[in-house]
Amino acid sequence: MNGAVDGAVSAPASAADVAAYTPVCALDRLPREAGVCALVDGHAVAVFRTHDDEVFALGNYDPFSRASVLARGIVGTRGDVPFVASPMHKQGFDLRTGQCLDDAAVRVPTYDVAVRDGTVLVGPARESPGEGP
Amino acid sequence: MSPHLRRTLVVVGHGMVGHRFVQAAIERGLTETHDVVVVGEEPRPAYDRVALTSFFEVGAEALSFLPTGEYDDPRVRLLLGTTVEEVDPAARTLRLSDGGELAYDELVLATGAAPFVPPVPGHDLPGCFVYRTIEDLEAIREAAAGARTGAVVGGGLLGLEAANALHGLGLETHVVEMAPRLMPVQVDDAGGATLARHVEALGLRLHTGVATKAVVERDGRAAGLDLGDASDGLSVGADVVVFSAGIRPRDALARAAGLDVAERGGVLVDEQCRTSDPHVWAVGECAVPGGRMYGLVAPGYAMAEVVVDALLGGAGAFTGADMSTKLKLMGVDVASFGDAFATTDGALELVLADAVAGVYKKLVVSEDGRRLLGGILVGDASAYGVLRPMVSSGIELPDNPEELILPASRGGGAEVALPDEAQVCSCNDVSKADIVAAAACDGTTRAGATCGSCKPLVKRVIEEYYASQGRTVDRSLCEHFAMTRQELFDAVAVHGHTSFDEVVAAHGTGRGCDVCKPTVASVLASQLGRHVLGGGRAVLQDTNDAYLANIQRNGTYSVVPRVPGGEITPDGLIVIGEVARDFGLYTKITGGQRIDLFGARLEQLPDIWRRLVDAGFESGHAYGKSLRTVKSCVGSTWCRYGVQDSVRMAIDLELRYRGLRSPHKLKGGVSGCARECAEARAKDFGIIATEKGWNLYVGGNGGATPAHARLLAGDLDDETLVRYLDRFLLYYIRTADRLQRTAPWIDSLDGGLDRVREVVVDDALGLGSELEAAMARHVTGYRDEWRDTLEDPDKLARFVSFVNAPDVPDPHIGFRAERGQQVPAEPDGPVVLGSAIPVGVPR
Numbered sequence: 024m025n026g027a028v029d030g031a032v033s034a035p036a037s038a039a040d041v042a043a044y045t046p047v048c049a050l051d052r053l054p055r056e057a058g059v060c061a062l063v064d065g066h067a068v069a070v071f072r073t074h075d076d077e078v079f080a081l082g083n084y085d086p087f088s089r090a091s092v093l094a095r096g097i098v099g100t101r102g103d104v105p106f107v108a109s110p111m112h113k114q115g116f117d118l119r120t121g122q123c124l125d126d127a128a129v130r131v132p133t134y135d136v137a138v139r140d141g142t143v144l145v146g147p148a149r150e151s152p153g154e155g156p
Numbered sequence: 157m158s159p160h161l162r163r164t165l166v167v168v169g170h171g172m173v174g175h176r177f178v179q180a181a182i183e184r185g186l187t188e189t190h191d192v193v194v195v196g197e198e199p200r201p202a203y204d205r206v207a208l209t210s211f212f213e214v215g216a217e218a219l220s221f222l223p224t225g226e227y228d229d230p231r232v233r234l235l236l237g238t239t240v241e242e243v244d245p246a247a248r249t250l251r252l253s254d255g256g257e258l259a260y261d262e263l264v265l266a267t268g269a270a271p272f273v274p275p276v277p278g279h280d281l282p283g284c285f286v287y288r289t290i291e292d293l294e295a296i297r298e299a300a301a302g303a304r305t306g307a308v309v310g311g312g313l314l315g316l317e318a319a320n321a322l323h324g325l326g327l328e329t330h331v332v333e334m335a336p337r338l339m340p341v342q343v344d345d346a347g348g349a350t351l352a353r354h355v356e357a358l359g360l361r362l363h364t365g366v367a368t369k370a371v372v373e374r375d376g377r378a379a380g381l382d383l384g385d386a387s388d389g390l391s392v393g394a395d396v397v398v399f400s401a402g403i404r405p406r407d408a409l410a411r412a413a414g415l416d417v418a419e420r421g422g423v424l425v426d427e428q429c430r431t432s433d434p435h436v437w438a439v440g441e442c443a444v445p446g447g448r449m450y451g452l453v454a455p456g457y458a459m460a461e462v463v464v465d466a467l468l469g470g471a472g473a474f475t476g477a478d479m480s481t482k483l484k485l486m487g488v489d490v491a492s493f494g495d496a497f498a499t500t501d502g503a504l505e506l507v508l509a510d511a512v513a514g515v516y517k518k519l520v521v522s523e524d525g526r527r528l529l530g531g532i533l534v535g536d537a538s539a540y541g542v543l544r545p546m547v548s549s550g551i552e553l554p555d556n557p558e559e560l561i562l563p564a565s566r567g568g569g570a571e572v573a574l575p576d577e578a579q580v581c582s583c584n585d586v587s588k589a590d591i592v593a594a595a596a597c598d599g600t601t602r603a604g605a606t607c608g609s610c611k612p613l614v615k616r617v618i619e620e621y622y623a624s625q626g627r628t629v630d631r632s633l634c635e636h637f638a639m640t641r642q643e644l645f646d647a648v649a650v651h652g653h654t655s656f657d658e659v660v661a662a663h664g665t666g667r668g669c670d671v672c673k674p675t676v677a678s679v680l681a682s683q684l685g686r687h688v689l690g691g692g693r694a695v696l697q698d699t700n701d702a703y704l705a706n707i708q709r710n711g712t713y714s715v716v717p718r719v720p721g722g723e724i725t726p727d728g729l730i731v732i733g734e735v736a737r738d739f740g741l742y743t744k745i746t747g748g749q750r751i752d753l754f755g756a757r758l759e760q761l762p763d764i765w766r767r768l769v770d771a772g773f774e775s776g777h778a779y780g781k782s783l784r785t786v787k788s789c790v791g792s793t794w795c796r797y798g799v800q801d802s803v804r805m806a807i808d809l810e811l812r813y814r815g816l817r818s819p820h821k822l823k824g825g826v827s828g829c830a831r832e833c834a835e836a837r838a839k840d841f842g843i844i845a846t847e848k849g850w851n852l853y854v855g856g857n858g859g860a861t862p863a864h865a866r867l868l869a870g871d872l873d874d875e876t877l878v879r880y881l882d883r884f885l886l887y888y889i890r891t892a893d894r895l896q897r898t899a900p901w902i903d904s905l906d907g908g909l910d911r912v913r914e915v916v917v918d919d920a921l922g923l924g925s926e927l928e929a930a931m932a933r934h935v936t937g938y939r940d941e942w943r944d945t946l947e948d949p950d951k952l953a954r955f956v957s958f959v960n961a962p963d964v965p966d967p968h969i970g971f972r973a974e975r976g977q978q979v980p981a982e983p984d985g986p987v988v989l990g991s992a993i994p995v996g997v998p999r
């Protein structure tokens with residue numbers, strides 16, 4: 024579900040799997056500690072890059088505000104958790120698991136993501152979000 | 157109750173207490189059953205007499221308790237400039253100076269007191285004055301304009317205040333006091349001596365233990381005071397003489413009507429403040445409950461409440477009052493409270509005198525040393541706030557009571573926990589429990605609203621309460637920065653940081669969050685004056701700042717072009733209308749006199765801006781924590797009442813401060829005359845035209861915690877106005893907490909508005925030119941953020957719906973129609989493009 028920039032991959036995905044992923048943009052288009060929204064198989068997916076160049080993907084839809092906005096949130100850390108704050112009402116979401124940090128009952132979908140040759144690729148939604156590396 | 161059963165209540169005197177009486181009558185519902193007629197002799201509605209001296213700085217308007225000239229309650233009628241000449245208690249009628257008559261059911265005398273003028277020869281010469289009303293001060297100011305010397309007869313609390321004022325008007329000033337020391341009623345000999353040293357050091361000439369024999373005359377005017385036997389010829393020159401030798405209750409009406417009066421003057425009243433006639437009441441300085449005169453406003457307020465209560469059938473009683481006083485004269489603190497002269501049997505005195513520091517402090521404690529009975533503080537009255545309530549509540553003293561008055565550097569500064577019933581604000585009789593109860597529901601009390609001396613204690617009580625509730629008064633920004641916004645601001649300035657990475661590496665931990673990142677961005681923007689989206693700073697911004705528009709509930713944005721001062725041409729209106737029509741935007745007029753265009757999708761923003769920018773518009777910064785608008789009325793250009801060009805001033809100010817990043821949004825307003833149609837006093841900075849220039853008000857806030865702006869300085873010319881505003885805004889930007897608006901910021905400063913005035917007007921910190929220079933940099937560095945974005949392909953690249961499908965609208969965004977415009981229609985859950993048809997058709 025997350026990929027480090029070229030090389031230091033922390034969640035290795037097989038080459039065959041990655042070949043089926045959707046390329047969404049050049050890594051350059053994704054600034055550190057920011058997100059972009061990508062269209063992946065009809066789904067709005069928020070792709071984030073952290074300070075230490077890990078890349079994560081969550082559903083862009085914010086279940087609290089019912090708007091498609093998470094990619095526009097501020098990225099940072101809560102404790103050791105890399106997170107995004109919804110730009111609407113500031114609920115935090117763990118970038119690794121999609122778990123809402125302010126409401127244990129809420130979780131948004133996560134997607135496989137990889138970076139190959141400077142391109143960010145998004146794979147399928149993970150079945151059971153949250154089983155991190 | 158049907159109208160013919162309504163009763164008539166007449167109040168004689170619209171001074172401080174008369175006004176409080178009417179306020180209480182309205183608040184407690186007395187006007188449901190009574191029509192209230194207030195007859196006031198002075199030409200203007202009640203004003204803050206306690207703050208009379210500030211008239212010289214801020215003018216009459218700022219002192220007014222009723223700037224609009226009327227109460228909100230239509231059942232209260234004010235007859236100003238009218239004197240009651242006679243009362244007939246048998247017929248229950250009054251005769252007025254305009255020849256009219258009034259009938260009453262209940263009569264409240266609130267006629268106050270008049271200065272006592274000793275009948276020395278020459279006391280009524282031109283050039284002799286008293287110090288009681290705004291008219292008195294106007295006359296004194298006029299006389300001082302052509303004078304060189306002045307003298308005040310009377311070295312009491314008011315006399316010193318008057319002397320200070322004469323000194324401030326540029327006169328060489330003498331103070332003549334018959335008693336052997338200054339402020340004989342409040343301080344003892346040693347305290348008086350300390351006070352005298354302070355007062356002399358400030359340039360006043362003192363003559364204590366000296367009686368005034370006569371006013372010396374020259375050319376039919378006062379020219380000096382004769383202070384001794386003609387033989388020794390002791391006299392002082394004085395072109396202006398002010399008598400401040402005590403006050404006498406104004407009891408003439410009551411006396412003539414046959415009501416009981418005290419031997420030494422004053423209308424005698426019982427505990428309910430009822431006179432010897434059951435339908436006549438007396439409150440304030442004209443009344444002497446139990447024969448005792450109280451020359452302070454707080455007891456008068458208490459009496460007013462008691463009478464309202466009695467008229468409502470209550471049993472409230474006035475049983476005496478705290479006579480504590482605290483004043484600050486030219487920076488010299490003087491306070492006297494409780495049994496200051498140790499008249500209680502066996503009372504002990506604990507004295508700290510430091511002639512070098514000019515401090516004299518005395519505590520009067522009970523024989524067993526357990527209770528504080530009173531005290532005197534001269535030179536440093538910082539302990540007053542804690543000590544006075546200790547007297548009224550009788551709480552036990554700590555083991556080493558001297559620690560209460562020792563300077564902190566010598567082991568002092570002891571903190572004492574106040575009991576709940578301790579009266580914290582004596583002016584308004586507010587206890588610690590009242591304050592805590594109000595704080596618990598985020599409310600406020602009247603504490604601090606009158607003389608202000610209790611404010612530091614009020615603040616402490618509130619902070620202690622919050623701390624006890626675990627609502628930490630920890631002012632850390634967030635988990636990443638253990639510092640306040642101000643500390644961060646200073647750190648950034650000192651170290652010259654230009655990026656969040658530098659700031660967090662040097663002063664923080666972790667990688668930041670939605671709290672600290674926008675704060676750092678705002679601080680950097682204030683200091684760097686560069687584009688908010690440049691240099692990687694876009695990622696620090698809240699979405700509104702990051703996309704230069706305001707996010708709305710469905711993830712679309714609203715767009716507000718700047719309309720400076722609310723002035724717009726027909727062509728400008730047409731362009732905005734065409735843009736809205738072409739992009740299908742919902743339009744609404746804002747409270748800030750401009751037009752908000754709603755429903756723009758992220759990817760549409762650049763196209764919308766381009767159209768607007770091409771037509772000469774720019775960003776209105778409706779999104780940022782920054783200057784929003786400067787609202788104006790039409791002013792002297794059109795309005796028949798206008799005295800200044802409020803529109804031009806509003807435009808100038810809006811263009812000057814546009815783009816200024818601040819701890820919270822900032823709004824301004826300019827009205828062309830005192831009618832205040834622009835509602836400027838509801839703004840962070842409000843400007844109201846006067847005949848002579850502009851009055852500058854600060855700290856007005858709308859929103860959930862409304863606050864009226866208060867006068868910072870009056871009758872300013874354009875240039876001074878702008879200079880003060882530059883300083884005020886930057887002082888706020890540099891020192892306020894995150895998301896702290898101007899009103900709470902001012903309250904949080906030690907000294908409140910006075911502190912702001914010291915820094916902004918008096919330039920007490922010597923920061924003035926630095927702040928002005930910083931503002932000048934802002935003004936020259938300003939660039940329209942929309943235009944900059946349009947010109948920069950890198951910045952523009954972010955304005956897409958999908959990074960890999962920039963032209964495909966996000967299917968989550970839908971609209972429906974309402975009253976002929978489109979409004980958001982939210983989906984029930986995530987929408988998958990292709991599998992569902994979005995609601996409505998985004999254009």
Ligand SMILES: Cc1cc2nc3c(=O)[nH]c(=O)nc-3n(C[C@H](O)[C@H](O)[C@H](O)COP(=O)(O)OP(=O)(O)OC[C@H]3O[C@@H](n4cnc5c(N)ncnc54)[C@H](O)[C@@H]3O)c2cc1C
Pocket residue numbers: 168169170171172173174195196197198205206207208209238239240241266267268269287288289314317406409439440441442451452453454456483607
């Ligand atoms: C310079 C100065 C500084 C002061 N500082 C302090 C301080 O620090 N703390 C403090 O507690 N107190 C202070 N005082 C005292 C305080 O101002 C008074 O206690 C307070 O104003 C009393 O209120 P009042 O309504 O009884 O009288 P006033 O405020 O004097 O009001 C009486 C009103 O009645 C009117 N009136 C009188 N007779 C008639 C009539 N027949 N018909 C119609 N109208 C009539 C008068 O014109 C006047 O407007 C100060 C006073 C002065 C002058």
Ligand code: SF4
Pocket residue numbers: 789790791792795796797798799802827828829830831832833834
């Ligand atoms: S504030 Fe004065 S000048 Fe402005 S519109 Fe109102 S009446 Fe006219």
Ligand code: FES
Pocket residue numbers: 580581582583584603604605606607608609610611
């Ligand atoms: S003690 Fe004067 S306002 Fe509180």
